[in-house]
Amino acid sequence: MAKNVARPKNIRFAVIATDIVVFRIVAGELCVLLGKVNTSPYFINRWGVIGGLVLPKETVEKSAERLLQTKAGIGSMYKEQLYTFSSVDRDPRGRVVSVAHLGLAKESLRAGEGSMDIRWVSLRALPDLAYDHNEMVAMGLERLRARIGYTNIVQHLLPETFTLSELQALYEKVLNRKLDKRNFRKKVLKTRMIRKSGIMKKEGAMRPAALYEFASKAVKTVQIL
């Protein structure tokens, strides 16, 4: 290496944190998981995504998992790294570098029910969040939109079995636009990423719908849209 640069006396000046932008469909709406933030005097009763400090003996991924568990009572879910936010003044209390994650939760999952401090909030009614969390949510949504077009990660927002109409509705929610039913079915079946479960869904006074399941739980890239 060329030359040594002046080093700060204390090289451990920063705190490492992680934040998780968790999406989930709730009552037909694409929602994000928020928790109350109270870091007086800077943020009083604001909302923010779930996050917290990384511990000395855990990776940021493990930390994200632990924080979801302890702060929102959520078990395991699909997660991927999103972006690392390192603005010097992103936390008014001091230097905090946060590794943001994208998380996807199934509708069946229950989190923070009964708690006043944890809520699923529709993206169409997103408040001003603490810190740079609005930016994180925007980035998470952008990433989700991109990735459902070429991977099978939507499965993490769906139950084990689902109808094609439900799958299409989910794509439409995430992409925020209508899709053609026949073309959607052709495309999604052509990828072979889903297959018929063999079971039918009977519900109400309607023709029963075939229930499908994902062929592989591993994240795969396939051209869908």
Place this chain on the structure above:
Amino acid sequence: MAKNVARPKNIRFAVIATDIVVFRIVAGELCVLLGKVNTSPYFINRWGVIGGLVLPKETVEKSAERLLQTKAGIGSMYKEQLYTFSSVDRDPRGRVVSVAHLGLAKESLRAGEGSMDIRWVSLRALPDLAYDHNEMVAMGLERLRARIGYTNIVQHLLPETFTLSELQALYEKVLNRKLDKRNFRKKVLKTRMIRKSGIMKKEGAMRPAALYEFASKAVKTVQIL
């Protein structure tokens, strides 16, 4: 938030670092910038990508810029965040969380010339690197490959003006496969991401080639391949 977790007595246990995987075409080969790593007794005379500690008053992006400047004498270049590596034992000396970046350098750029500690190394002859740097390089290459297919970032590997054959050769180097000349030209021109500069390149006993330039310096997403 639900409950408080036990916090470590010193929450500032970690060091934040950044590493930059810089690609550049050198003599027709796709190369990556490496520097000598000597962290006795763990790594003696190994190679690794350029990196170092983030300072208290800089973002990781600024830090990457500074480190490239001071360690390799490189000015500004295109950079984007790649991934944050946080394995607990990725650095044998202690906990270091590193935010890796992807960098692209033009062939005209000179770095570390004359230094024994800085080298551009062909990807086809990549040695065992220090830390988790092989993983970083692999991830950087994967990202570059994906992104040249749908953005105009190749421009950062090219001089201001270039011929279509040079552009195609670059795509072939990065993707490591041959492309059809006529189809390549049609596709790349259809995106309108490049345009004729109006100048011709005369060289040797050959038909002169039209020189092209990028229409926009901003990173844009366009369907290319």
Place this chain on the structure above:
DNA sequence: TCAAAAGTGTTGTGCATACACCCATGC
């Protein structure tokens, strides 16, 4: 006139889009 790279079009095939009606069920 030769060597070396630049430049250029057509055709077939498959894929995407647009679009509307019948089906199965429970009440």
Place this chain on the structure above:
DNA sequence: GCATGGGTGTATGCACAACACTTTTGA
């Protein structure tokens, strides 16, 4: 028999892949 969502096919145009020869220049 009606209301509700489930399920299906075709025609058209567009995009992509495969493919080979002529042009321009300097030596």
